[in-house]
């Protein structure tokens with residue numbers, strides 16, 4: 001059966017963009033395919049960071065994933081740095097990856113433009129991503145459209161390594177994208193993708209009051225200046241959040257009320273808050289329970305690392321043997 005690999009940065013608590021854009025999809029897919037989910041802490045250290053905070057954020061990410069429905073009985077969850085074969089395979093892939101290919105990666109260009117000094121880790125980031133995926137010889141990678149270029153590089157690296165060392169066999173499958181069904185979730189400013197660095201997020205585990213404090217002033221259809229102005233739901237982020245959280249009959253009602261100026265945006269947001277509560281209250285409850293049982297989270301991560309190391313060691317042993325490094 002096709003194996004799925006996905007990674008997420010240990011940015012602490014998940015926000016709704018991560019949850020709707022990735023994690024909810026994993027929760028579905030874990031019942032259809034063997035699924036490996038890595039909290040990619042080696043990726044997180046390519047920018048300046050606080051070690052203590054990283055430690056806390058790795059754990060919080062594990063809590064968020066488990067609370068959101070990632071089930072360690074069917075999926076494997078682990079910390080990337082607990083499986084050193086990731087960096088070993090990355091080194092091997094570095095040696096077959098032209099510098100120009102890495103310098104052309106859009107994310108590298110964007111990130112490096114925002115920094116005074118660019119470290120080599122930032123440039124090699126997509127090679128580590130390729131190693132993350134290919135180490136498990138994963139067939140499928142759930143991604144958003146903004147990750148397609150990196151996934152393509154993973155495919156190129158797999159192809160190149162197979163051609164050089166595969167002895168006529170496609171040892172590494174070329175991983176295919178599973179595009180996330182939810183459209184890109186915009187931030188509360190309505191300007192950019194929801195992202196922690198943009199400060200426009202709603203945390204998955206925030207309380208109802210905290211969520212309302214953010215939702216209330218959130219940007220809606222800019223053409224809707226007065227309550228009597230009919231709105232355009234398709235350009236409104238609140239409507240898209242309704243589509244993610246509200247039942248279909250509510251979404252229909254929202255559309256009608258908006259386009260006929262039947263209600264104001266605050267009314268609309270109050271209904272959204274109720275819909276969000278339906279889904280998020282059980283997640284918050286599970287997260288609170290997990291925070292009370294840190295040893296349970298440690299056990300899940302340790303079991304995940306053990307399972308992943310078994311696969312990773314075999315892959316690296318095969319690679320070493322084929323490359324004359326055994």
Ligand code: SF4
Nearest residue numbers: 231236238258265268
């Ligand atoms: Fe958006 Fe709802 Fe306001 Fe329409 S009524 S603009 S969907 S918040």
